[in-house]
Amino acid sequence: MSLPEMEKQIKGLQQQMAQITMDTPADEKLRLELSTLIANIKKDAYERLTPGDKVYLARHPLRPNAKYYIDTLFEDFTELHGDRLYGDDQSIMGGIGTFDGKPVTVIAQMKGKTLEENLVHNFGMPHPEGYRKVIRLARQAEKFGRPIINIIDTPGAYPGIGAEERGQAEAIAQCLMQFMELKVPVIAIVIGEGGSGGALALSISDHIMMLEHSIYSVLSPEGFASILWKDSARAGEAAQLMKLTAQDLKEFGIVDSVIKEPVGGIHSWPDFTTTQIREKLTEELEKLAAQKTSLLLQNRYKKFRAIGVE
Amino acid sequence: MSSLFKERKEMLLGFKALRSNKKAPQFTGEIPDGLYEKCPSCEKTMLKEDIVEHSFVCPHCNHHFRLRAAERLQLTVDPGTFKELMSSAKSGNPLEMPGYEEKLQRDRSKTGQNEAVVTGFGRIGGYPYAIAVMDSYFLMGSMGAVVGEKITALTEAATKRKLPLIIFCTSGGARMQEGILSLMQMAKTSAAIGRHNQEGLLYIAVLTHPTTGGVSASFAMLGDITLAEPDALIGFAGPRVIEQTIKQTLPEGFQRSEFLQERGFVDKVVNRNDLKETIIKLSRLHGMEAKG
Ligand SMILES: [Zn+2]
Numbered sequence: 001m002s003l004p005e006m007e008k009q010i011k012g013l014q015q016q017m018a019q020i021t022m023d024t025p026a027d028e029k030l031r032l033e034l035s036t037l038i039a040n041i042k043k044d045a046y047e048r049l050t051p052g053d054k055v056y057l058a059r060h061p062l063r064p065n066a067k068y069y070i071d072t073l074f075e076d077f078t079e080l081h082g083d084r085l086y087g088d089d090q091s092i093m094g095g096i097g098t099f100d101g102k103p104v105t106v107i108a109q110m111k112g113k114t115l116e117e118n119l120v121h122n123f124g125m126p127h128p129e130g131y132r133k134v135i136r137l138a139r140q141a142e143k144f145g146r147p148i149i150n151i152i153d154t155p156g157a158y159p160g161i162g163a164e165e166r167g168q169a170e171a172i173a174q175c176l177m178q179f180m181e182l183k184v185p186v187i188a189i190v191i192g193e194g195g196s197g198g199a200l201a202l203s204i205s206d207h208i209m210m211l212e213h214s215i216y217s218v219l220s221p222e223g224f225a226s227i228l229w230k231d232s233a234r235a236g237e238a239a240q241l242m243k244l245t246a247q248d249l250k251e252f253g254i255v256d257s258v259i260k261e262p263v264g265g266i267h268s269w270p271d272f273t274t275t276q277i278r279e280k281l282t283e284e285l286e287k288l289a290a291q292k293t294s295l296l297l298q299n300r301y302k303k304f305r306a307i308g309v310e
Numbered sequence: 311m312s313s314l315f316k317e318r319k320e321m322l323l324g325f326k327a328l329r330s331n332k333k334a335p336q337f338t339g340e341i342p343d344g345l346y347e348k349c350p351s352c353e354k355t356m357l358k359e360d361i362v363e364h365s366f367v368c369p370h371c372n373h374h375f376r377l378r379a380a381e382r383l384q385l386t387v388d389p390g391t392f393k394e395l396m397s398s399a400k401s402g403n404p405l406e407m408p409g410y411e412e413k414l415q416r417d418r419s420k421t422g423q424n425e426a427v428v429t430g431f432g433r434i435g436g437y438p439y440a441i442a443v444m445d446s447y448f449l450m451g452s453m454g455a456v457v458g459e460k461i462t463a464l465t466e467a468a469t470k471r472k473l474p475l476i477i478f479c480t481s482g483g484a485r486m487q488e489g490i491l492s493l494m495q496m497a498k499t500s501a502a503i504g505r506h507n508q509e510g511l512l513y514i515a516v517l518t519h520p521t522t523g524g525v526s527a528s529f530a531m532l533g534d535i536t537l538a539e540p541d542a543l544i545g546f547a548g549p550r551v552i553e554q555t556i557k558q559t560l561p562e563g564f565q566r567s568e569f570l571q572e573r574g575f576v577d578k579v580v581n582r583n584d585l586k587e588t589i590i591k592l593s594r595l596h597g598m599e600a601k602g
Contacts, residue, residue, distance in 0.1 A: 157546065159547030159555050160556055161556065163547070164564070165573050166573070167531075167573065168527070168547070169526035169530070169531050169544075169546035169575075170575055172527040172528075172546065173500060173526075173527050173528050173529070173530070174531075174532075176501070176528055177500045177501070177503060177507075181504055196484075196493065197484075197493065197527045200493055200496060200497060203497070204501075217493075218486055218488075218489050218490055219486060241405065241407060242405070242489050242490075243405050243489050248490075249490060252490065254490060254494060304494065304497045305498055307455075307491060307495075307498060308404075308454075308455030308456075308458055309459055
């Protein structure tokens, strides 16, 4: 049973439960049975999530977006706008806040929660000015010695006329090269979808953590299926082949830590996950702050240098 | 009869090679066997030798035929100076993707190369360079772990030996059969280019048809000097993906070399017949010393 099917089934059971209006012992008994059944179905489904399920969860409408993490993990967040070259891309939200009382620069890919929000944030798909804002804020962080936290959640960089005219490829390439040279610690957190080069641009870091049910891939499973089988409906099968889960990426040595999510996914109990992120961030920031800059840069280079070499 | 033609062709090529004192190009990529060739752009039929003699450019309409890596090397690198690196590096199938090994095998036989890029050291007009030539006849020039590794290793070697770097780019992007590992090659190659850059060394990127996706969004766009052959498709997203997204047809010339020059992302669009001279001139302008 896939996750969407499971959600439908649970919804049906919950409706049944709502129809029990009396408080007789028989009603109580039925209520208890139903809620146990629901919990078991859920637990069962989450114990055997397929990669296709993870794709579904990573894009789940109830899954918290970057804004949630900015509000939860950082204090005094002050958003800073614009790339100083063309405009302000609102699919990327960046600024300064404090973590454990110390200033950090936070750069996040923003998906909206509603259609209106998504129109503002372009469904989390950046244009070149978004990536150039990333570079500007990163260099600013470097100047003031602030660590950088990148939050990744995008279907990919936007494929459009304006994006090409303004050099989408160049903007991403600059992110890749310049983050490798930044003399401050960089930590990346994949919270939902890590789509292609558009996500990679924010991934050059000293530590990448990935939420248990988030995904990261070279292209969307739909895109993959339509290239491989000329049928985007076979995305589930594609997801199976692509090795796009947090666990797969950990195995490849691309991701450094996987942050656990509760049964039901992060949206059913966000604190469960954000507490762990906070702990991990504290630990890693401390470790990285103790490193000499030359070693920090060498380790960052080596990490990416080693990927794909047998 | 056909063997007679072939003999005549070889003689002619030999003559021309003697005359121009260079080895005759022996490989034909886009140009199939036969004495005559029809240009896919202007549809004029002409002697194949005429195309080859014009650096694989149609003398009538300037169409630049796609080149095989070996052809590019013959057109660009001084004869006898190229020393290849990692020629035997072969891709595995890290994700166990069905059908991938067959495709690799097919293109190995087709091109006589093990991968979609040839790297090495050589001289261009006497100037020593670290050279990478991508080949779009090998899995669309897509970048998997081996392509990424070869380009990274070459760039690191260039940094170590204080050599300028030139990469002839052509690629459909990341090699999707290698999934996330191919995506990560963008990071790796860009990192190596960054170190080469920090040493104050020259990197010339030559963008040829087509240069898109993960290659365009990494080392292809990081040159100190970015040259492009005329009318090459260059961009991040493929035109079809863009059309599907925005649901309209794209304007004429969109994502072509001239468009990129106009928008400020290419330094100079250079005809293939002038490319070697341009590289030599740029080398001189960077104070390099010619050898041999
Ligand atoms: Zn022609």
